[in-house]
Amino acid sequence: MRTILFREALREAMSEEMRKDEKVFLMGEEVAEYNGAYKVSQGMLAEFGPKRVIDTPIAELGFTAIAVGAAQNGLRPIVEYMTWNFAVLALDQILNTASKMLAMSGGQVGCPIVFRGANGSAGQLGAQHSTAFESLYANIPGLKVISVSNPYDAKGLLKSAIIDNDPVVFMESEVMYGEKGEVPEETYYIPIGKADIKRPGKDVTIVSFNKMMKVALGAAAELAKEGIEAEVIDLRTIRPLDWHTILESVKKTNRLVIVEEQWPFASVSSEITYRIQKEGFDYLDAPIRRITSADAPMHYAPNLVAAYLPDVPRTVKLVKEVMYLKK
Numbered sequence: 001m002r003t004i005l006f007r008e009a010l011r012e013a014m015s016e017e018m019r020k021d022e023k024v025f026l027m028g029e030e031v032a033e034y035n036g037a038y039k040v041s042q043g044m045l046a047e048f049g050p051k052r053v054i055d056t057p058i059a060e061l062g063f064t065a066i067a068v069g070a071a072q073n074g075l076r077p078i079v080e081y082m083t084w085n086f087a088v089l090a091l092d093q094i095l096n097t098a099s100k101m102l103a104m105s106g107g108q109v110g111c112p113i114v115f116r117g118a119n120g121s122a123g124q125l126g127a128q129h130s131t132a133f134e135s136l137y138a139n140i141p142g143l144k145v146i147s148v149s150n151p152y153d154a155k156g157l158l159k160s161a162i163i164d165n166d167p168v169v170f171m172e173s174e175v176m177y178g179e180k181g182e183v184p185e186e187t188y189y190i191p192i193g194k195a196d197i198k199r200p201g202k203d204v205t206i207v208s209f210n211k212m213m214k215v216a217l218g219a220a221a222e223l224a225k226e227g228i229e230a231e232v233i234d235l236r237t238i239r240p241l242d243w244h245t246i247l248e249s250v251k252k253t254n255r256l257v258i259v260e261e262q263w264p265f266a267s268v269s270s271e272i273t274y275r276i277q278k279e280g281f282d283y284l285d286a287p288i289r290r291i292t293s294a295d296a297p298m299h300y301a302p303n304l305v306a307a308y309l310p311d312v313p314r315t316v317k318l319v320k321e322v323m324y325l326k327k
Contacts, residue, residue, distance in 0.1 A: 001184055007040045007177040009151035010116075013158035014041070014078060016187065018048055021076065024162060027054040027067060028080030028117075037082045038118065038177045064090035064115075068098050071113040076162065081117035084133045084171065090115075098167040099142030114161045116170035119147070120210060120261050123175070124305060127297035132261040134209070135268050137169045138239040144192055145238040147171035149213035151181035153236055156190030164192060171238075173211040195242035197249070201231035204319050205249040207272060208259040209235040212310060216259045219315035230319065238268055243275040247283075250276055254285040255322045259310050264292040286322040291315055 004012075018024045025048075026041060032055040035042040045053040056063035060081065067077035081087040087094070098111045120132035138145045144166055148154040154172070161168040198213065199220050208216035213234050220230040231249050235242065250256050256276060258269040269290040276288060291310040298308045320326075 001182040003180045004151060004183050005177070006151045006154060006172075006179050006181065007036075007038060007042075009155035009181070009183050010040050010158055010172070011042065011044065012183075013155045013162070015044060015047065017159055017162040018044075018052060022052075023074065024076040024078065025052040025054065026078045026080065027056055027063060029056055029058055029082050031055060031080050036080070038174065040177065041080070060086050060089040061092060064093040065097075067113060068093050068111060071098070071111045071167075072101060072109050076112050078114045078116060078162065081115065083129060083174070084117055084119040085129050085131055087115065087117065087133075094137075094143070094167070094169070095140055099140050102166075103142065110165050111167045112165045114158070114168045114170055116158070116161075117172060118174035118177075119171040120173055121298055121305070121309060122173070124300050124302060126300045130298040132210075132293070134171055134238045134260075135262050135266060138241075138268065138271075139266070142167065143239065144168045145171070146192065146236065147210040147238055148236060149176075149210055149234055151179070151183050153190060153196070153234070155183055156188050157192065157236060160189045160192050163189075168192070171210060176211055190236070193237045193240040193242055195245040196234045196236055197231060197245070198234050199230065199232040201229035201253065203229045203253055204255040204257060204323060205231045205233065205246065205253045206257050206259060206315070206319065207233045207235060207246055209238065209268070210261065212259045212261050215310050215312055215315055218312040219259075219319065222312060222316050223319060228319070228323070235268075241271065241275070243272060243279070246272060246276060247280045250280050251283045254283055256284070256288045257315070257319050257322060258288070258290040259315055260290070261293050261309065264290075264295050267292055286324065289318050289322050291318055
């Protein structure tokens, strides 16, 4: 199987769907003439022209409103945000219009639209550019929320998001755009709402998503050196949440650790913990544990960045705690 970059997988997903359906178009800051802030849309202006690859002003609320209106009138926009931190300016349109219009119109007016861009921290970028937003958007009925960790999932899920008839929030990571992964040349779609077991195991279940999957898989690799087999699950979709796959894993391992780049209060791990303790309490041999970002803004200093984010050593330590190991 060929190996391509994360950004190339996203570009292929958009281009393939735009070739199939002339109602699909891309808009956002620097997506056209500059080929995208992260070069995700490189070459798309040349292929599809300025009516379907549209540069916008630095006005997230304004161009999001245009896209939402277009979606309600039969088009299928893809809106790229340079970072989801900037998309809070457009939250009024995402929350009050896109997510609610189908219900408010009694099913008469839908909003088939994809909101996508870089999410979470990307090193020393300061507090205003480093927030992870999965739990915020997943708390909004009417939205689907996808958060991907590798090129294969990114392409398959973005294609599914573009053809979906509901508004989809698609979370990427700035630090992963240059990473490579295996992606088949043939057309494929990944169903929205289905988690994936990235590493099978029998001793403990580790759940994560987006770039924290590196921490989860890294911890599993370290644990394997000591004979501990961790099953690692990539959520891929935050809403709808595939808690059934987690539950089936917990029935086998009897222990659950969640790793996420969210603030701890009302986070994705909070919802997972509730679901699993409610439906799988009798299968648990230890309390569900989690490791999240610090309950504070992420500061610029590198030592504070390291202290803020989950890492492999702390995850390994947490897994050993739920297994009652004192190593």
